[in-house]
Amino acid sequence: EVLINQIAAGEVVERPASVLKELLENSLDAGSKAIEVQLTQGGIKQLRITDDGCGIDKEDLALALERHATSKIASLEDLEAVGTMGFRGEALAAISSVARTKITSRARGASHAWKVSERDHEPMPAALNGGTVVEVEDLYYNTPARRKFMKSDSTEYGHCDDAFRRVALARPEVGFQLSHNGRVNLRLAPGDAERRAREILGDDFMEQARVVDVAASGLRLFGFASLPAYARSNRDGQYFYVNGRFVRDKIIQHALREAYADILHGNRHPAYALFLELDPAGVDVNVHPAKTEVRFREGRAIHQFVFHALTRTLAAPVQ
Numbered sequence: 001e002v003l004i005n006q007i008a009a010g011e012v013v014e015r016p017a018s019v020l021k022e023l024l025e026n027s028l029d030a031g032s033k034a035i036e037v038q039l040t041q042g043g044i045k046q047l048r049i050t051d052d053g054c055g056i057d058k059e060d061l062a063l064a065l066e067r068h069a070t071s072k073i074a075s076l077e078d079l080e081a082v083g084t085m086g087f088r089g090e091a092l093a094a095i096s097s098v099a100r101t102k103i104t105s106r107a108r109g110a111s112h113a114w115k116v117s118e119r120d121h122e123p124m125p126a127a128l129n130g131g132t133v134v135e136v137e138d139l140y141y142n143t144p145a146r147r148k149f150m151k152s153d154s155t156e157y158g159h160c161d162d163a164f165r166r167v168a169l170a171r172p173e174v175g176f177q178l179s180h181n182g183r184v185n186l187r188l189a190p191g192d193a194e195r196r197a198r199e200i201l202g203d204d205f206m207e208q209a210r211v212v213d214v215a216a217s218g219l220r221l222f223g224f225a226s227l228p229a230y231a232r233s234n235r236d237g238q239y240f241y242v243n244g245r246f247v248r249d250k251i252i253q254h255a256l257r258e259a260y261a262d263i264l265h266g267n268r269h270p271a272y273a274l275f276l277e278l279d280p281a282g283v284d285v286n287v288h289p290a291k292t293e294v295r296f297r298e299g300r301a302i303h304q305f306v307f308h309a310l311t312r313t314l315a316a317p318v319q
Ligand code: ADP
Pocket: 022, 026, 027, 030, 051, 053, 054, 055, 056, 060, 064, 067, 087, 088, 089, 090, 091, 092, 093, 132
C-alpha cells in the first residue's frame, strides 16, 4: 500500500505535462474564458499560465500551496508521503514541493492582487488586473532523482502540447493560447465544437469526418469520426471523452476497434473527437487522479452503445 501511494504521488507531478494538466483544470474550475500558457524549454525551465477566472482571495492564497501539508515538503520522500492524504487539494502543494512556484491572483472585487511563492506563503501585495497567474520554474530542481526521468525539451513539449489539446478540445467556449520559447504555436478562439475540432484535428480531418450524434437509454455519443479513407498511420488524432473528461479506456477502445474492424485494413488508425455522456453515477472517474482510466458500472452496455452508434454513423450513405 505504501508503495502504491508512492508511485501514485510521483505520477501526479510526473513531468511538465502533468503539471500543465492540473493548472489548466484549476483555471477552468475558476470559470476562466481565456487561458494563456507559456512554456520555456519544454516546460522544464518554466511553465506559466495566465487566466481570467475568479481569482483567489488573500486568505485562500495563503493556504493554496500548503492546504493539506502539515510542514513544508522538501524531499522526494515527503512528496511521496503526500499520497497518503489523497489527491484532492494536493496538486499545488505537490507541484510547489518540486518546483519554484509563484501564484499571483486578484479575486473579483479586490482592490489589488496578492502573491505567494513556495518559499513564502504569506501573501505580498502585487499588481494584476484580474484572474490568476501561476508560474512553475525549474521542475525537480530539488529532486535530482526525478529530474533524470524527464526527456528532452522537445519530447516534454510534445507531451505538454498533447495535454493542452486534450483539455482545449473539450472546452470550445474557452479561448486558449499556447506558446513555447516565446513563440505562439496554437491560438484557439472561443467557438463551437465543430470549429474547435477543426483547429485541433485539422481541416483535412474535418472535411471528411462524419458527424456522430446518437442517444439511447440515458447515453449520448456525439462528435466527429473519420471515414476509412482518411485513416492515419498513428493514433495521434484519437480523442474520447466521458462526461467531458479525456479517457483512454479498454472497453471504449475495443468498441471503436470493432466498429472500424471491417472497414479499416492494415496498420491504419481512425481519428475522432467523441464525447460520451452518461449519468455520473454510472461511471467512476476517480480510479486514478492523474490517469485516463475510468470504470463503468455497465461496461457491456457502454460497449454495445458505442459500437452501434459508430457503426450506424459510418455506414450511413453520404448525403
Ligand atoms: P484542487 O483543485 O483539488 O482544489 P489544487 O491544489 O489544484 O487543489 O488547488 C487548490 C485551490 O487553489 C483550489 O481549490 C482553488 O481554490 C485555488 N486555485 C488554484 N488555481 C486557481 C486558479 N487558476 N484560479 C482560482 N483559484 C485557483
